[in-house]
Amino acid sequence: MDQPIVGILHPGSMGAAVAACAAANAAEVLWCEAGRSTASAARAEQAGLTPVPTLPEQLDRSDIVISLCPPAAAEDLARDVAECGFAGVYVEANAISPARAQRIAALLGPDATIVDGGVVGSPPVRGKTPTLYLSGPAAATESIEALFAGTAVRTAVLGTEVGKASALKLSYASFQKTSRVLVALAVGMAREHGVDQELIEVASRRTDSYLAEPEYVAKTAARAWRWGPELEEAADTLAAAGLPSEMLRAAAFTLARWHDVKDDSELTLTDALDRLAQP
Incomplete structure (x- = not known):
């Protein structure tokens, strides 16, 4: 028109x-x-x-x-x-x-x-x-x-x-906006222990977006058996600092869906996503 x-x-x-x-x-x-x-x-x-x-x-x-x-x-x-x-x-x-x-x-x-x-x-x-x-x-x-x-x-x-x-829109927003919240939690945890500037220095060495690396999902799945407990420890550290820990506990809960592919180097992105949807 x-x-x-x-x-x-x-x-x-x-x-x-x-x-x-x-x-x-x-x-x-x-x-x-x-x-x-x-x-x-x-x-x-x-x-x-x-x-x-x-x-x-x-x-x-x-x-x-x-x-x-x-x-x-x-x-x-x-x-x-x-x-x-x-x-x-x-x-x-x-x-x-x-x-x-x-x-x-x-x-x-x-x-x-x-x-x-x-x-x-x-x-x-x-x-x-x-x-x-x-x-x-x-x-x-x-x-x-x-x-x-x-x-x-x-x-x-x-x-x-x-x-x-x-x-x-929601697929992108779910990553972008949750990532910003994760930044707040990470910096908050580091500040509680006086290492916030060091955290920022570590992060500044890598500026790529994880969202542009979907192939890494399979590696994440294979490492979930280690990453899940690590996030639980991080959640405990947040809680001790008076910061909300639910987001990291939810991430650990998600990683638990891959518990049966421990160190599987042959896992593909498709396999990992299928297991995430139907554990």
């Missing part, structure tokens, strides 16, 4: 920045003022968005609606949209499970066309260029690609199946 009218639900830090990028190829980008904070209004104004007083008016005028809200609110928001009878393209771009994305698609269908989306990266401001991954009907994903063409929001289509984009 040429120069569509776009509605953004809602202009948070990510939503407002994404909407500002969409404005480059849209006739207009609308946001609903009802129930929103003064901070939301300020972000919307800075992004150049057009205010409308009610959700029904926003939906009635919009060809494309992009939902970017806290994950817990995604389904309720979609339900509100469904009750208004929206019949355009609905981009479900929240960090939700594939199952929830599919429920939302069922909720809004068959009137609306659902595109599953997942944003990987920081808001598109100050030189940041996140990628909006998309999955859904080809014509609809093409319209979203056109909407962000030439902007700081990159797009990538994963196929036509609703849920794929959400799965990729």
